[in-house]
Amino acid sequence: MSVSQPARALAPAPATSAGPRRRPSRLMVGAVFAALLAVGPYLLPPFYVSLLDYIGIASLVALGLTLLTGTAGMTSFGQAAFVGLGAYTTGVLSSGALGADTLGWLQGSPWLGLAAGLLVTFVAALAIGSLTLRLSGHYLPLGTIAWGISLYYLFGSSTLLGGQSGLGNIPAIALFGLDLDSPARMYWLIWAFVLAGAVTSQNLLDSREGRAIRALKGGVTMAEAMGVNSSRARMVVFILAALQASAAGWLYAHLQRFINPSPFGLHYGIDYLFMSVVGGASSVWGALLGAGVITVLKQWLQDLLPALLGRSGNFEVIVFGVLMIVILQSSSAGLWSLVARLLPVAARAPRIDRASRLSRRALPERGSVVLEARKVTRRFGGLVANNEMDLQLRAGEILGLIGPNGAGKSTMFNQLSGVDTPTSGQVLLCGADMRGKGSRAFASRGLSRTFQHVRLLPQMSVLENVAIGAHLRGHAGVLPAAWRLDRKDEGALLAEAARQLERVGLGDCMHLPAGSLALGQQRILEIARALAADPCVLLLDEPAAGLRLQEKQALGDLLRKLRAEGLAVLLVEHDMDFVMGLVDRLVVMEFGTRIAAGLPEEVQNDPAVLEAYLGGV
Template sequence: MRYLWFLLVLLPLFLLPFPFYLTLLNFFALSALVALSLYVLTGLAGMTSFAQAAFMGMGAYATALLTVKAGLSPWLGLLAGLLLSLLLALVLGGLTVRLKGHFLPLSTIAWQVALYILAGNLVGLTGGHTGITDLPPLTLFGYALDTGFRYALFSLFLLVLFLLALDNLRGSRLGRALLALRGDALAAASFGVDPARLRLQAFLLAGGMAGVAGFLYAHFLRFVNPTPFSLEASIKYLVMAVAGGVGTIPGVVLGAAFFTGLEDWLKDLLPLLLGRQGNYEVIGYGLILALILLLAPKGLWPLLAARLPRKEGRLPEAEPLPLAPPQGAKGEEVLRVEGLKKAFGGLLAVNGVSFALRRGEILALIGPNGAGKSTTFNLVTGTLIPDGGKVFLFGREVTGLAPFRIHRLGLGRTFQHPHLFPELSVLENAALGTYARTRAGFFRVLLGLHRKEEDQALATAYRALKRVGLESLAWERAERLTVGQQRLLEIARLLASGAAVLLLDEPGAGLRAGEKRELAHLLRSLAKEGYTVLLVDHDMDLIMGLADRVVVMNYGEKIAEGTPAEVQRNPLVRAAYLGEEVA
């Protein structure tokens, strides 16, 4: 079905008698390409950029300078424009992708305005606002692309190639990871994603796409000046993507088509209605966008797609990734915590906590609310950096390492509240766990060379779902699961990740009695296979019937450690839980 995009290439044949509409079709192709770069940034990675027109300008000016002033081939101009766009994306992304909230879009606005002003004032290089004229036409296989029809065939063909490449990206480990980053960067890091690195790669891809669009724009008009690469242009491309549905590829294309046609219509209609000339289409944009977002908050395409029949996914038939059961002797030490300390201002949340975890055992970390259990979890997994103490995993010190690095050494975790991604299916949520076990990068993914590995990842995720009893829900959206099923899905994601040490934060919360029994049976069977489990829970019946050993915390300190029977008799534990006085 995805190859139906090639039908776009047939449009110039139907519009051949109408030169004006062929020109409009070319502008649609170029706008759609820039809007698709925003699908990568905003739709997948959750970043907002107002600098896409600046990347486009880099591609346009690079080819204009090389072809007009240096007399080189336009195809060398494409290469130069792509390299300059990537360089700008690397600099801009390296400085801004770590920013959060409104700081990222504000910083891209600053860069966009600065580059626009620079292009207008470097008269000796760029021609200022007069621009650079007489760019040569593109020549392909001996044919000059010097008519609207020929150029439309070429630009639409390139657009379709990018559409297919981005469809490959969405259905890959990188696409899932980008969506996870958009929803919850902490959860993404917990299964092996490096947030800063992946966001920068997405920024580079989006910048490169906009740079290619700038190259095409320059050789279509054969003239370049700063006006098409202004902040207003960047806003226009963002409006296209958001109005159509920035989270979907068809939505972005629909938005580009709708606003390309709308812009021309408004430019003709509004001066007639208002009786004077001016850029009134900008006002029209704003009003129409507001109306669309009121009626369809997610964009036009999701509103239309909700009325289409739901497509059932295909269950993976490939062999799963090799199952690597935990290696080593039962009872050997796999995790050791020595004197962990963490203070938040004047509050000492964790004070000198030490314990060890042995292969194949289930160790429970318990204590009253506010005892410091979750903080200890976060210190062990790298979410927080300790003020003192050390953490060792399989004999290697991991104190202060980033969560994604600790995960790749064999430690996985769940969270106090399920950290799932509602827009993904149950199978895709489980497949997120395979991120660190798979290797396909952007180049392989965009070219579709990741299919075998992707099928293996999905098969691995399906095997993990079967293990926890959720295989019948593989293609349901995760948001439709009960709380108990969400807890099991988090465990399935851990199993798909291949982690040998499993840290479970309140896995029994929200589960019914029968679900808790099933959970206990699952954890016991995993421990027998050599998995090691550290869990926090407030359900004492579950803990005392499941754990091999128990560590008890109170006011940030460890007050007891031993078997369930031993800690139940400990007077300090009874005082902490029951308020009994210590003799």
């Protein structure tokens, strides 16, 4: 019995003789949605066509928040300010507010206004993100409120931008000789932008760069250990969300032909965040649904409640707030999750090109020292967690690091993997001093690891979770991913992930959500993810925890195979029966120091070890 046998129990049941109910594909659903959009202007009254224009503009902003908040886990209340940047940039340039002598060649064209707006927003987002994204926890959304308010007051205080009176004389967009000077004509351009934004966002999420962004939700420690530059990933998604908001501002300015600061205030930023969350913050198409529901609901409440309750109070705001609470309580995953349950769409399994191969790392010579700790000491104030620890790990061996609870094993593990920096001493990886360089640098030099508490992305498939481990072996960037120009690179990464899953016995469930696996299988999945990085050093933190006897036997067989291939494995484990029959050497810790080292049979009879574990013979 192998590790893969429990996984087979999780696989979908075979179809009956009557055949399964055929589900529509994602492409089919998208085609139906596009067809409905196409006939909308011919079937709906002008008011609702205009309302669809505003839904489309809001959808663009909500799409950016889906990437920023739903996918990367960064809450922003300031996206309306980026809408304002796009709107005011094109408004100033296309209306000639600067005067004929200032940047005359750039004025008058809305399309140049779009390019200028995106450029201004890019620079602003880069500057704001450099400051704001250093914050974490509740400080990050507070930071977005701060710069959102600042830009709002900048719009209202500048005479160049028209102050609170606003900026007029904004021309209509001309496309192929046709002036888009009405809501019905702007409709097609707005929704072309929305569909392009939705498709490119979905493409990005289904790529190497998208997995790096999604990995942020699994924690920075996990992402960096897999080689993801978390600071870059956060900045990338922050800028992308800002650029989508800026494009929405450009469309808004040329639809209205007049702008003032009011639509770019904090309350609109809150509305955009509501749209993303209510629709389904982790779903691209949920952003469109949320924008539609919120926009239509607010319009209906503004029309209906004053007629029923009078115009003396803002009853629509009160009712709207109550409805938002009810919606969020009834469906915390967003309305799109309800739609997905009612109208299930067939999941599109990624194409795996078995012929694609990634380049492999040349393993160090067997017996050579690949990971070494020299006099490693780690202090936390007056507590000494590790005290002058020495350790050597050689290529082609399994080294066990054991000790009673509180011995300092986890702290030592963090020093050896770059998660933490020793107070003093050295950590050498393949001969290079890595002290203070961070876990991403360790990953790039061939060290990969698992975690004591499983760190996976439960909503992502098993295959995609493993592909995160191969992040450093891919090269396609954001723009190729958004326009699906990365298929060769992506195919090789997915093929490598599939091979590693089959290697550890989880090939039967690669397309299942990772969260549906049992705990033991999730630990095996973490090993597959670590192996996808093509490491020369593998650090395993309690990999046998939660595994049944036969699964432990399969895990032991896998680790012996890796050792035979020349991989160096460091194992932290509490299961002594599992450790003693597997490792080549043992290092024993107590109170942060090494008390014994050697062969398993020597260590288990060492008086100091017996004293540490049993209180004496």
